[in-house]
Every structure is written in C-alpha cells, then in structure tokens.
Amino acid sequence: MVKNEIIILEITDITTDGNGVGKYNGMAVFVPETAVGDLIEAKVVKVLKNYSFAIVNKILKASKDRIDSDCPYFPKCGGCSFRHINYNAELKIKEKFVYDAFTRIGKINCDFLPILGCDNQNGYRNKAQYPVAEKNGKIECGFYAKRSHRIIGGFECRLIPDEFSKIAQMITKYAAQNNISAYNEMTGKGILRHIYLRRGAVTGEIMVCVVVSKPCAEKFYALCDMLKSHFKSVVSIVMNINSQNTNVILGHKTIVLYGKDKITDIMCGNIIGISSQSFYQVNSPQAEKLYKIAEEFADFKGDESLLDLYCGAGTIGLSMADKVKKLTGVEIIPQAVENARENAANSGIENAEFICSDAGEAAHKLAESESLPDVVIVDPPRKGCDKLTLDSMVKMHPEKIVMVSCNPATAARDCAYLVDNGYETVKVKAVDLFPRTCHVECVVLMSKA
Numbered sequence: 001m002v003k004n005e006i007i008i009l010e011i012t013d014i015t016t017d018g019n020g021v022g023k024y025n026g027m028a029v030f031v032p033e034t035a036v037g038d039l040i041e042a043k044v045v046k047v048l049k050n051y052s053f054a055i056v057n058k059i060l061k062a063s064k065d066r067i068d069s070d071c072p073y074f075p076k077c078g079g080c081s082f083r084h085i086n087y088n089a090e091l092k093i094k095e096k097f098v099y100d101a102f103t104r105i106g107k108i109n110c111d112f113l114p115i116l117g118c119d120n121q122n123g124y125r126n127k128a129q130y131p132v133a134e135k136n137g138k139i140e141c142g143f144y145a146k147r148s149h150r151i152i153g154g155f156e157c158r159l160i161p162d163e164f165s166k167i168a169q170m171i172t173k174y175a176a177q178n179n180i181s182a183y184n185e186m187t188g189k190g191i192l193r194h195i196y197l198r199r200g201a202v203t204g205e206i207m208v209c210v211v212v213s214k215p216c217a218e219k220f221y222a223l224c225d226m227l228k229s230h231f232k233s234v235v236s237i238v239m240n241i242n243s244q245n246t247n248v249i250l251g252h253k254t255i256v257l258y259g260k261d262k263i264t265d266i267m268c269g270n271i272i273g274i275s276s277q278s279f280y281q282v283n284s285p286q287a288e289k290l291y292k293i294a295e296e297f298a299d300f301k302g303d304e305s306l307l308d309l310y311c312g313a314g315t316i317g318l319s320m321a322d323k324v325k326k327l328t329g330v331e332i333i334p335q336a337v338e339n340a341r342e343n344a345a346n347s348g349i350e351n352a353e354f355i356c357s358d359a360g361e362a363a364h365k366l367a368e369s370e371s372l373p374d375v376v377i378v379d380p381p382r383k384g385c386d387k388l389t390l391d392s393m394v395k396m397h398p399e400k401i402v403m404v405s406c407n408p409a410t411a412a413r414d415c416a417y418l419v420d421n422g423y424e425t426v427k428v429k430a431v432d433l434f435p436r437t438c439h440v441e442c443v444v445l446m447s448k449a
C-alpha cells in the first residue's frame, strides 16, 4: 500500500475515537466518517508500519446504519463523531467500547448490562467553551476543527442550547467593536482567549465567563450591561484570568463582573451551586440517571459510611446522602469543595463532610485512621486513579467500590488492579452521557472477593 493509492475497503469495526476500520491485505486501515457495513473506495493518505489511514473517495455501498448529518459543521468540527449514523447503531458501538475495554484491557469478565441511551441527542450540553482567535485581522470565535487549533466559524452547535450561540455572538461582536484583541497562542499576545458558558438545566440560570490573558475588567463593563438587558437568564458574569501559554482553558483567578460568582441548579432534588472552576456533568438529566445507577449498584442498607472520591461539587454523594449514615467527599479544587459544603447546607444535608485534598492522599490518611468507609464511590478524571488512590482503597477494604468513569480504558485498567488486590468485578453498565460524540461513561460495581 502506498500513499495516494485508491483501494476498495469494507468497514468492519469502529475505533474508540470514532474512525471506521477495514482490513486491506491483512493491514488495518482507519477511515474517518464511515460506518460498519460501508463498502468504500478509499484514498490512502498515510502509511505506517502496521496500519494506514485513508479517506473516503466514494461510497460504493452504504451501511444500513448511515443517516444524513444534520449539522453543517460535521465532520470538519472535532466535537461529534457519529452524526452520520443512527443513534441505535451509535449505542451499540459505545456498548462494545465498554465491553472491549473491560474484556481486553482489564481481562475482566462479569455481567455487562445493556447501555442506557439518552432521550435527547441534541441540545443536551449545559456548557460550551468557544475558543477565540484572530484571522486576517478579524476576531473569530467558533469551535476547533478536528485535531487542530484552527477555528471553524459559526457559533451554532447542535449539542448546546440556542441561547449560547447568541451570547457568544454578542461577545465576539462587542470585542470587535471595542478593540479587544483575540489572544494569539503562538505569540502570547492579545486579550480574549475563550468564551465559556454554563447553564443550569433545571433553573436555566446562565454564567458567562470571559477568559482573558490579563485583568481588564473595565473593558467589559459595557458588555455586562448589554448581556444583562438581552438575556434575562444571565445571573453571573465573571472574568477568568489565564496568563499562561497553555491549552488549559481556565487560569486560577476569577473575578466577578456582574451578579453571583456561581449559578444554581437542581440536581437529584438538591440545590447545587457551581462556580466557574468546579466540575459539573455536562448532561444533567442523564447524569441524574447515571447517579441513580451508581446508587442501585451500591445498594445501601442505611447504616453505611460512604466515601465519594473525586467528588467535584458533591453531586454524586449528596444525591445518596439520605441513604447512608455518613458521607465524606474528597476533591482537589477548593472552589468545588466550597460549593459542595454549601450545597449540602442549602439542601439541608447534615451528615456530609468534604475534604479538599488529592484523592490518593486523603484516602491514604483515611486508610490509616479509624473511620473506614463501607462503600467507596470513585469518579476520577479521564486519566483514571493513581496507584496511591487504588492502594489506599484496597487498604480501606470497603465492602463495595462503585467506579464511575468517563474513560472505559482507564476504568478497566484500574478495575484490573483492584481485581489483583482482592476485589471482583460484579457488573458494568455503559451510560451514554455524550450522544453524537465518541465519549461514553460507565458504572462498575466491585465487591470484596
């Protein structure tokens, strides 16, 4: 196989990053925007030792899973991977991602429950982060093209509320008219880096966060007046200062330009305040179902002590606080811990305490103490748990560990480690929190072997 060669290929599988795969003379060829069952004429674009990449030249026979994309930016935009296939097929793919991760990476065999699909496949996100850049002397805002930092114009995204695009548009126009320059990643010059929006799914409250390279509140006061008068749901406008040359979106300092420093939402019946820096599941109604599954897996009797590791604003643990004797949450971001404490108080929950610490360090200390949890819920970021966290969990020897994860591969790896250290994997359920993207969440029940 050589570059630019035209080959005929049948797509037989989909990778976890959403590419179709076919075999040509025994070699795997990855082709974006294809579906299992497609017979295609493909143009080879890159040949490596053990695999190649190709693009579709012509679809000779379309897979039965194919549908027409309803987004003008697909597939250029990197946000969605599956707008060209029907949702049922997408769910099957995601169910298999989770199954493959556990059986292949984790070498784990257990009860694999059917995936829980999401009722809304569009407009489900409660958060958007629009990058800002300059192009041909003009400020531009939109979304990144796939695997790049090139902005493709257009504010509308099928996954987010309509109001977001109107707000982002207003801010960009304001910046252009008021000589607020776009930040340039190469030179480190310029002001406006990102427009970050968040909305409470139940309350509709919106937070607008302008991410800038240096403090410049005075430049944005007139914008606050405009946003306030046009969008009644905007209850918080904040400025986040990120002066680092990094692709991490938020810096450490946030100042309030208007209203509150957080928005309030209702989740699982609790009053939840969320600051700009705090993690909050992007698909709230589906996250409520995810938490319910975690609760069913934990199957509380009422006298348990529950440890919620990587607890964010406390949402998972607080949703179960009335089912247990005591709840302890651990989270590394101070603002999120502050939110969690206030959320407990505002929701009248008195059996909860929150520790601001690295999960591993806190778990290590707890493991040395008298207060050992009966159940641990662990919901780490994509990279999974570190060894100290896993070892400390083992040392605390809870009856049950419920793992919630947005990355089945690291979840499978971490569960395998727990299996080697005295736990068994009882069941795994995939939950689709991110329709149309290649991401999938899973919940795992582990119990003492």
Ligand code: SAH
Residues within 6 Å of the ligand: 278, 279, 280, 281, 310, 311, 312, 313, 314, 315, 316, 330, 331, 332, 333, 336, 357, 358, 359, 360, 379, 380, 381
């Ligand atoms: N359970 C929460 C948050 C899950 S996201 C929810 O459902 O909303 C993972 C959380 O882990 C984030 O809040 C992140 O800030 C936190 N985190 C990341 N690294 C951590 C660490 N080393 N120790 C403790 N918390 C950490």
